[in-house]
Amino acid sequence: MDGATPALLGLIPGEPAGIGPELCAHLAQTTLGNALVAIADGDLLREAAASIGKPLELLPPDASVAGPGQLRLLHRPRRVPGRFGQLDARNSAYVHDSLLEGARLAAAGTLSGLVTGPVHKGILNEAGIAYTGTTELLAAEAGCEVVMMLASAQLRVALATTHLPLRAVPDALTREGLRGTLEILHAALMADFGILAPRIAVLGLNPHAGEGGHLGREEIEVITPVLDALRARGMQLTGPLPADTAFLPQKLQEVDAVLAMYHDQGLPVLKHAGFENAVNITLGLPYVRVAVDHGTALELAGRGEADPSSMILAAKCAIGFAARRARLAPRLLA
Incomplete structure (x- = not known):
């Protein structure tokens, strides 16, 4: 060339x-x-x-x-x-x-x-x-390291894990990996989307975001410690949130992107809302x-x-x- x-x-x-x-x-x-x-x-x-x-x-x-x-x-x-x-x-x-x-x-x-x-x-x-x-x-x-995001005019959904069998997802979620994912997502929202102070909603892994540990401990042992550490650095992060209510329209008005823990937790919602009017972006x-x-x-x-x-x-x-x-x-x- x-x-x-x-x-x-x-x-x-x-x-x-x-x-x-x-x-x-x-x-x-x-x-x-x-x-x-x-x-x-x-x-x-x-x-x-x-x-x-x-x-x-x-x-x-x-x-x-x-x-x-x-x-x-x-x-x-x-x-x-x-x-x-x-x-x-x-x-x-x-x-x-x-x-x-x-x-x-x-x-x-x-x-x-x-x-x-x-x-x-x-x-x-x-x-x-x-x-x-x-x-x-x-x-x-x-x-x-990269992050997969699907985006439409109404919604941006990034993924903490991508093409994995569902049974492999909990083991793939680590504090180090989640921290890196959020750092890449935050930087891309600023650099590529021009959002000066990104607001990110982070989903839990388990139903009801683990329900205080009764439905799983990943929220307590992995997700929350990472969010607390990054909030201390100035990031605007909410969560871990139950996935079944995080995509309500009034909730989405308050954030610039949603981080889902696995592929089919977030992408079906986005594709239902805007199939053929969304794109797949590789961040990082x-x-x-x-x-x-x-x-x-x-x-x-x-x-x-x-x-x-x-x-x-x-x-x-x-x-x-x-x-x-x-x-x-x-x-x-x-």
Whole structure:
């Protein structure tokens, strides 16, 4: 990518048999495409554009985009041609490698960040690639701790643990880990969202937040000591709160984000409130990463029925975050 504009963000479609490629073709019809370079198979993107009846002209990575219907491309071929809606494990390495390439370009500063489409975890693992999620992959590649957040216009939900079996969650919750998660979340709310004094609601792990220890002791032994220590440092934290009432509208008006203890404690609420109008943000990386909040939707792929709202919102958010970080950089370096 010699000569590419550093302000560009990498656009990675994800699973080639899913709706990711056509979402990228939809995105290219907007002015947001001016800030993106796709790391993908060019033929795949052309096939996706044709399947939804949209024009698509693919340009070199360092080209100027004149308007909608054009998209810069860093061509990376699939291993084999495929059909929309039909998974093929032979293309799993293509998916994995495109994500890693984007991560390395972003870490090097060649890209300002990444916008990523949906990945099918099952087919990657079937191909022998140990993969629990793109969030975990990018964290391992960057060598840093990260936090997964899903966000919509109405609600931001971050996770203390991500893709774990439910029986593994209590053991994964430690004071050190929870403290680090809250520090990353607090810093990101300030830096990326521009919230000067973030207010964070922290959920308990157990029903009724443990009910004074009668329904579990994680709130007493892990969560509360961390909250007390961080409050002493000036953070505005409430909790641990019972999850069944924390998402009441009047409660959400009093906070800027909610920290859930595990994946399905917080995300079903957010997706119910704003599916297709939310994004998945990885906090704590040295670059911006925003993804769609949904899966590969194989049953819709190639039929022109997929809603591009989450992909468009992901690009908008990533571009906004990157611009904010660029404005902050001179002050941070001063």
